[in-house]
Structure formats: structure tokens, C-alpha cells
Amino acid sequence: xxxxxxxxxxxxxxxxxxxxxxxxxxxxxxxxxxxxxxxxxxxxxxxxxxxxxxxxxxxxxxxxxxxxxxxxxxxxxxxxxxxxxxxxxxxxxxxxxxxxxxxxxxxxxxxxxxxxxxxxxxxxxxxxxxxxxxxxxxxxxxxxxxxxxxxxxxxxxxxxxxxxxxxxxxxxxxxxxxxxxxxxxxxxxxxxxxxxxxxxxxxxxxxxxxxxxxxxxxxxxxxxxxxxxxxxxxxxxxxxxxxxxxxxxxxxxxxxxxxxxxxxxxxxxxxxxxxxxxxxxxxxxxxxxxxxxxxxxxxxxxxxxxxxxxxxxxxxxxxxxxxxxxxxxxx
Amino acid sequence: xxxxxxxxxxxxxxxxxxxxxxxxxxxxxxxxxxxxxxxxxxxxxxxxxxxxxxxxxxxxxxxxxxxxxxxxxxxxxxxxxxxxxxxxxxxxxxxxxxxxxxxxxxxxxxxxxxxxxxxxxxxxxxxxxxxxxxxxxxxxxxxxxxxxxxxxxxxxxxxxxxxxxxxxxxxxxxxxxxxxxxxxxxxxxxxxxxxxxxxxxxxxxxxxxxxxxxxxxxxxxxxxxxxxxxxxxxxxxxxxxxxxxxxxxxxxxxxxxxxxxxxxxxxxxxxxxxxxxxxxxxxxxxxxxxxxxxxxxxxxxxxxxxxxxxxxxxxxxxxxxxxxxxxxxxx
Numbered sequence: 018x019x020x021x022x023x024x025x026x027x028x029x030x031x032x033x034x035x036x037x038x039x040x041x042x043x044x045x046x047x048x049x050x051x052x053x054x055x056x057x058x059x060x061x062x063x064x065x066x067x068x069x070x071x072x073x074x075x076x077x078x079x080x081x082x083x084x085x086x087x088x089x090x091x092x093x094x095x096x097x098x099x100x101x102x103x104x105x106x107x108x109x110x111x112x113x114x115x116x117x118x119x120x121x122x123x124x125x126x127x128x129x130x131x132x133x134x135x136x137x138x139x140x141x142x143x144x145x146x147x148x149x150x151x152x153x154x155x156x157x158x159x160x161x162x163x164x165x166x167x168x169x170x171x172x173x174x175x176x177x178x179x180x181x182x183x184x185x186x187x188x189x190x191x192x193x194x195x196x197x198x199x200x201x202x203x204x205x206x207x208x209x210x211x212x213x214x215x216x217x218x219x220x221x222x223x224x225x226x227x228x229x230x231x232x233x234x235x236x237x238x239x240x241x242x243x244x245x246x247x248x249x250x251x252x253x254x255x256x257x258x259x260x261x262x263x264x265x266x267x268x269x270x271x272x273x274x275x276x277x278x279x280x281x282x283x284x285x286x287x288x289x290x291x292x293x294x295x296x297x298x299x300x301x302x303x304x305x306x307x308x309x310x311x312x313x314x315x316x317x318x319x320x321x322x323x324x325x326x327x328x329x330x331x332x333x334x335x336x337x338x339x340x341x342x343x344x345x346x347x348x
Numbered sequence: 349x350x351x352x353x354x355x356x357x358x359x360x361x362x363x364x365x366x367x368x369x370x371x372x373x374x375x376x377x378x379x380x381x382x383x384x385x386x387x388x389x390x391x392x393x394x395x396x397x398x399x400x401x402x403x404x405x406x407x408x409x410x411x412x413x414x415x416x417x418x419x420x421x422x423x424x425x426x427x428x429x430x431x432x433x434x435x436x437x438x439x440x441x442x443x444x445x446x447x448x449x450x451x452x453x454x455x456x457x458x459x460x461x462x463x464x465x466x467x468x469x470x471x472x473x474x475x476x477x478x479x480x481x482x483x484x485x486x487x488x489x490x491x492x493x494x495x496x497x498x499x500x501x502x503x504x505x506x507x508x509x510x511x512x513x514x515x516x517x518x519x520x521x522x523x524x525x526x527x528x529x530x531x532x533x534x535x536x537x538x539x540x541x542x543x544x545x546x547x548x549x550x551x552x553x554x555x556x557x558x559x560x561x562x563x564x565x566x567x568x569x570x571x572x573x574x575x576x577x578x579x580x581x582x583x584x585x586x587x588x589x590x591x592x593x594x595x596x597x598x599x600x601x602x603x604x605x606x607x608x609x610x611x612x613x614x615x616x617x618x619x620x621x622x623x624x625x626x627x628x629x630x631x632x633x634x635x636x637x638x639x640x641x642x643x644x645x646x647x648x649x650x651x652x653x654x655x656x657x658x659x660x661x662x663x664x665x666x667x668x669x670x671x672x673x674x675x676x677x678x679x
Contacts, residue, residue: 019540019560019651021580021617028620031580035619038626039639075615209350229350249352249362280614283649284406286352288366289359295369308370310675312643318614320350320649344641347678 018218020318025215029072029092036079040344044082051099052107053079054089064182064191065089065111068120068175069104070127071096073214073317074235077172080345086179087343088117095214095317096236098126104134109143116144116188120174120195122167123151146188148195150174152204152325154263155232155241166234169277169314169325170202173337176346180339194336198327203264205256206323207240208233208279212316231255235279235316249286253293256324261301266328268302273309273337275325280315282322287311290322298326306334313345349549351649356546360403360425367410371675375413382430383438384410385420395513395522396420396442399451399506400435401458402427404545404648405566408503411676417510418674419448426545426648427567429457435465440474447475447519451505451526453498454482477519479526481505483535483656485594486563486572497565500608500645500656501533504668507677511670525667529658534595536587537654538571539564539610543647562586566610566647580617584624587655592632597659599633604640604668606656611646613653618642621653629657637665644676 022028029051036053037046044053052069059065068078069091078090088111091099108117117138121131128149135145152170159166174195181194208230211220221237224230229247232240247255266272276291278284291310298305306329314323329337341348353359360382367384368377375384383400390396399409400422409421419442422430439448448469452462459480466476483501490497505526512525539561542551552568555561560578563571578586597603607622609615622641629636637660645654660668672679 019557019577021540021583021613021621021653023579023581023620028616031623032616032619035621035623035626035641039619039622039641072616073614075619080615209352226350246350248354250354252352281612281649281651282352283404283611283646284411284643285359285363285403285648288363288370288406289354290352290366291370292362292366295366310366310370312615315614317616318612318651320612322352 018213020215022215028215029094033092043344047106047110050103050106051092052089052103053082054107054110055082058088058111059113060088061113062115063113064115064186064188065113065117066179066182067107067111067117069099069107070122071098074315076345077314081175081343083343085183085339085341086175086346095216098130101130101133101137104130105137108134108138108145109141112143116146118178118188118191118195119145119147120171120178121147121149122171123149123164124161125163144188146192148174148192148199150199152202154203154259155205159234160238168204168206168235169275169323170204170327172313173202173273173327174198176341177333177336180336198333202325202327203260204323204325205259206233206321207231207252207256208319208321210281210320212237212319214317233321235314237316249289250293253290254297257294257297260324260326264326264328266303271304271306271329272298273307273327273329274298274305275309275313277314277323277325278312279319279321280312281318281320284311287322294324307337349544351546353546359546360423364423374675378437378441381434381437382423383420383434384413385438385441386413389419389442390444391419392444394444395446395517395519396444396448397510397513398438398442398448400430400438401453402429405646407676408645412506412674414674416514416670416672417506417677426547429461432461432464432468435461436468439465439469439476440472443474447477449509449519449522449526450476450478451502451509452478452480453502454480454495455492456494475519477523479505479523479530481530483533485534485590486536490565491569499535499537499566500606500654501535501658503644504533504604504658505529507672508664508667511667529664533656533658534591535654535656536590537564537652538562538583538587539650539652541612541651543568543650545648564652566645568647580620581624584621585628588625588628591655591657595657595659597634602635602637602660603629604638604658604660605629605636606640606644608645608654608656609643610650610652611643612649612651615642618653625655638668
């Protein structure tokens with residue numbers, strides 16, 4: 018196994034230690050947990066915004082902790098939900114009395130544990146609301162998921178709800194913004210190679226030398242089809258067309274696009290994909306208000322990418338464009 | 349070959365088109381070249397700061413174009429120097445009458461072509477100065493290089509000279525800041541896997557399943573030794589100790605550290621390496637003033653990392669901490 022790792026069972030623990038060592042003024046770890054929170058959490062007068070999920074998707078979620086985005090992020094083991102107890106601790110640590118919004122990716126374990134955590138926190142008089150992100154258009158119901166999976170669109174939810182909370186929005190208003198992004202964001206991904214989890218040390222699924230998988234999930238869950246190697250333009254076209262078919266935008270709509278790397282694909286290739294994505298959006302009469310290109314929601318060392326399109330109105334532009342100061346996203 | 353690519357001979361061209369499509373308000377391409385410059389270049393009253401080199405190291409260099417960093421970046425073909433003609437065009441496009449500093453990584457082709465470009469620009473009355481970055485402590489003289497190679501420390505040079513130029517520094521002052529960073533920065537890298545260039549489509553060098561290469565260059569140039577797989581802590585220790593032995597800092601010195609990914613290694617692993625790097629710096633009585641963790645100077649899809657340490661005084665802290673607004677680095 019070709020990884021920069023010590024004992025694989027310490028992978029998440031040591032990754033979190035490395036994050037705190039990198040950003041000691043920004044984040045702190047809740048004792049005895051895999052939860053990171055803003056060093057100044059809870060932030061007075063502000064709704065708390067938290068997320069979490071299995072590790073292996075870095076910089077998701079802890080990389081987005083900071084002003085204008087997340088107050089806390091709970092890490093599970095690789096591709097495994099955080100426990101309800103740890104989620105509850107996070108929610109309580111991020112509550113300044115204004116309530117806490119949980120941004121949940123739609124996986125059964127995450128949904129169940131966030132639900133339980135919310136019940137636990139509410140028993141201690143913390144007001145909790147939730148949004149569940151399900152932006153992946155590839156498949157309905159999958160390994161780990163009823164309904165659609167939550168993938169890279171989650172980052173736009175983090176950004177918008179974080180900005181609304183920073184702007185003094187109430188819990189209800191912050192939640193409404195999250196729902197609005199979810200209603201308007203769609204994603205589809207593909208893999209050139211399988212990821213390799215540190216514990217297992219070998220490929221999660223087999224792909225032939227000339228084979229790729231379309232519609233793949235961020236844990237290597239099956240996609241829509243295996244096919245022969247495609248060009249970057251063909252990949253961009255397949256993903257973008259599927260996303261747009263589902264989103265069904267109107268001519269002249271403003272959108273934010275994301276070409277997201279899966280972890281093992283270099284940035285140069287993502288720009289080659291973005292070239293075609295922008296051409297397609299333009300041909301469809303859509304206006305790209307902002308284009309993101311980079312590794313936002315990864316799957317360990319998997320090679321591949323996803324394409325996200327989010328329709329934005331003036332409110333979402335203001336929130337997505339607002340100042341943010343986190344390790345992984347600044348503006 | 350598992351890459352998101354169309355015709356491999358269009359790799360750099362299409363990557364640049366994809367960058368311009370992502371950041372149309374930030375960068376523009378000089379017609380008929382592989383040069384990107386700030387959309388508002390030349391910037392009145394400011395020394396121009398430019399860099400360039402072979403492609404395959406993204407986000408280096410064009411990702412660092414923007415306020416407080418680079419005015420222009422010339423891309424060569426993959427791992428190949430830009431031509432002197434294109435470098436000359438870039439220098440002229442970024443000169444507002446205050447002169448232009450060229451930040452050159454120490455590779456023979458780059459040095460030669462930047463020298464020729466400077467002569468050409470000077471004949472047209474553009475004042476040109478140069479700094480040559482040679483931060484790689486691994487080897488003296490290598491494939492493509494006399495002396496030491498220029499690697500990830502280059503990004504700190506970009507940042508400091510860009511800030512000095514934005515602050516109204518003269519060409520001589522901006523150059524002096526570049527020399528100061530170069531005097532104080534050291535790097536060493538390693539590879540878990542070879543990179544694969546799009547034109548060749550196969551591994552540049554062979555590494556066995558349980559083998560890694562220490563001291564590798566960013567084009568796969570030979571390093572100091574091949575060895576059996578090491579743990580993340582052992583890798584961190586080997587690289588950091590070599591860097592510190594060469595830099596020879598004093599107890600209590602302030603430093604900036606970079607754990608840089610080579611392109612194919614996920615961020616989670618870089619944090620695991622950073623954990624140990626910070627422990628070593630701390631044990632050595634050094635104060636980490638700022639820790640960078642991410643992909644700054646890559647080698648296509650190579651798995652591996654490098655460790656950079658830069659000693660910083662008050663002047664460098666101010667410059668490295670100054671506001672910057674580029675696609676790849678913001679603060």
C-alpha cells in the first residue's frame with residue numbers, strides 16, 4: 018500500500034492532530050473525540066453551523082471550519098459515520114443559545130446518528146435543525162443510502178448557510194437557505210481508479226486498465242455504468258448533461274459550477290474538464306457566475322472528478338460570494 | 349493511461365483554456381502564447397512580478413496570479429521550459445515602467461530562456477531583474493540542473509516578492525526580498541509513485557510495490573536513495589532532518605513550514621505528515637509562525653510529498669502574511 022501513513026488504525030486520529038498542529042489558532046479538538054470546532058466556539062449571537070461524516074473526503078468537512086462557514090466538523094473513521102455521542106458533543110459545543118444547524122450528507126448512518134444527536138441535544142435544551150444534502154443525480158438508493166447521495170454540492174450548502182449564520186440569520190432562516198441550495202444543486206461523478214482505504218490497503222473495487230466508472234459515489238459505491246476510457250471532453254459532457262437534465266435550468270439562469278477532484282487527479286486535468294464544462298454551460302445559455310476548480314470533496318486517493326451545477330439567484334450569490342476564512346476556502 | 353485528457357498534445361493548451369474559463373475576470377492569455385497575465389496587467393506604479401516554467405506543477409505558476417503575488421506566468425509544455433520569446437512577451441506585458449522581477453526555478457532550460465528573454469526585453473528598454481530559486485537540499489547537479497533544483501520554496505518567493513511589489517517596493521527592493529527568502533528556505537521531497545506524463549502515457553521511472561524514492565525532483569529526477577516503504581513519521585523525519593541540517597536554524601527561530609503534496613497524494617496523508625513535522629520543529633526549539641499543508645508545487649499525478657522550512661524575520665512575516673488574492677492562495 019503506497020500511503021503516507023503510520024498504523025492505519027491511527028489514520029483519522031493522526032490526521033486530526035496534524036490539522037490542529039497546522040491551524041492551532043483556528044481549530045481545537047473536543048477532548049476525547051474526533052470533533053474539531055472553531056477555537057472560539059460557540060460564537061456569541063450566532064446560530065451554530067456544523068457538519069460531519071466519515072473521513073476520507075478531505076478537506077471535507079473540517080477544512081471548512083472558520084468565519085463564514087462551519088463552527089464544527091465531526092470526523093468518523095474512514096468512510097464511517099461519526100457516533101451520535103460525538104455529534105451531540107459537537108452540537109452542544111457550537112451552541113451559543115441561538116440554536117445549531119446540522120448539515121448532513123444523505124447516508125443512512127449519518128442521517129441516523131445526526132437524528133439521535135439532535136434528540137440528545139434537544140433534551141439538554143439546545144435547539145437543533147437539520148438539512149440533508151442529496152445532490153448526486155447518478156442513482157436512487159445505493160450502498161449506504163436511501164434516495165440520493167450527498168456529495169460535492171454539500172460544500173455550497175456549507176458556504177451559504179455559514180454566510181447566513183454569520184450575517185445574523187435565525188435558525189429557521191439559516192435552515193431555509195440550506196434547503197434553497199439543496200433545491201438548486203446537482204452533482205455527478207466518475208472514477209478512473211478505485212480508492213484504497215488505509216485499513217484494507219487494497220482497491221475497494223476493480224477497474225480494468227481501460228475502464229472507468231460513471232456515476233460513482235464518494236466511497237466507491239457503484240455508479241451507473243462501467244465503460245471504456247473516455248476523453249476529458251466526453252467525461253465532461255456526460256456528467257454535465259446528466260446534471261443539467263435533472264436540474265432543468267432556464268435559458269439565462271446564473272449558475273455556480275464546480276469541477277471537483279476526487280483526490281488522486283491533478284489540478285491540470287480538472288482545468289481540462291472545466292474547459293468543456295464551461296463550453297457546455299455557455300451553449301445551454303447559462304451564465305457561470307462563479308466557477309470552482311479543485312479538490313473539495315474527495316474520496317481518498319481515487320482518480321476522477323465530479324461536476325456540480327447550482328442555480329443561483331441574488332440571495333444565493335450574496336451568500337456564496339460573502340467573505341469566508343477557513344483553511345480550505347477563503348474569499 | 350488513466351487521465352482526464354483529450355489529445356495529449358493539447359494538454360497544456362486546454363488546461364490554460366480551462367483556467368481562463370474558470371477565472372475570466374482574473375486572468376487573460378496573451379494571444380498566440382501559453383502566457384497568462386493578470387487581466388489588468390500591467391498594473392500602474394508597481395514593479396511587475398512574473399514566473400514560469402514547464403507545466404505539470406499546477407497550481408504553479410498561473411494559480412498564483414493576482415493581487416499581492418504574480419502578474420504573469422508562462423507555461424511550457426509538460427516539464428519543458430517556456431520559450432524565450434514567450435517569456436519576453438510576458439515581461440513586456442507586465443511592465444508598467446517600474447521594471448519586472450523574474451522568479452526562476454533553477455533548471456538549465458528555464459535559466460537560459462529567462463536570461464535570453466531579459467536581454468530581449470532590455471533591448472526594448474524594460475528593466476529586468478531576476479532571482480533563481482534553488483531550495484532543494486537533496487542533490488547538487490541533477491538531470492536538467494547545475495547546482496540545486498528549485499522546488500516548493502518558490503511559492504514563498506512568489507508570495508514575498510509579490511507583497512513587496514504590491515507595497516510599492518522598487519525593483520531592487522523586490523529583488524532583495526526574493527534573495528532573502530532564497531537564503532532562508534530549504535526543501536526536500538520524496539515519491540511513493542512515479543508521475544505519468546500525458547505524452548508518454550507511462551511511468552517516468554520504475555518504483556517497486558514496496559519501494560519509495562527519497563530526494564526526488566519534481567520531474568521525477570533521481571533523488572538520494574531508493575528504500576523500502578517507510579511510515580509517514582519516518583518520511584517526515586527524514587525530510588525535515590535533512591532540511592534542518594542544511595538550513596541550520598538557531599534555537600527560537602521563527603519558521604514557515606510547508607507540507608506539499610505531489611499531486612496524487614490525498615490531503616489527509618499530508619496532515620499525518622504535518623503532525624510529525626510540527627513535532628520535530630517543536631523539539632528543535634523552532635516556532636512555527638505559519639504552517640501550510642496542501643498541493644502547491646506538484647508533479648502531475650505523482651504520489652508523495654515535500655517538506656519546506658523557511659526561517660522568517662519580522663520583514664518576511666509581514667510580507668508572507670500580507671493580503672493576497674489569487675485562485676490558489678488567498679489571505
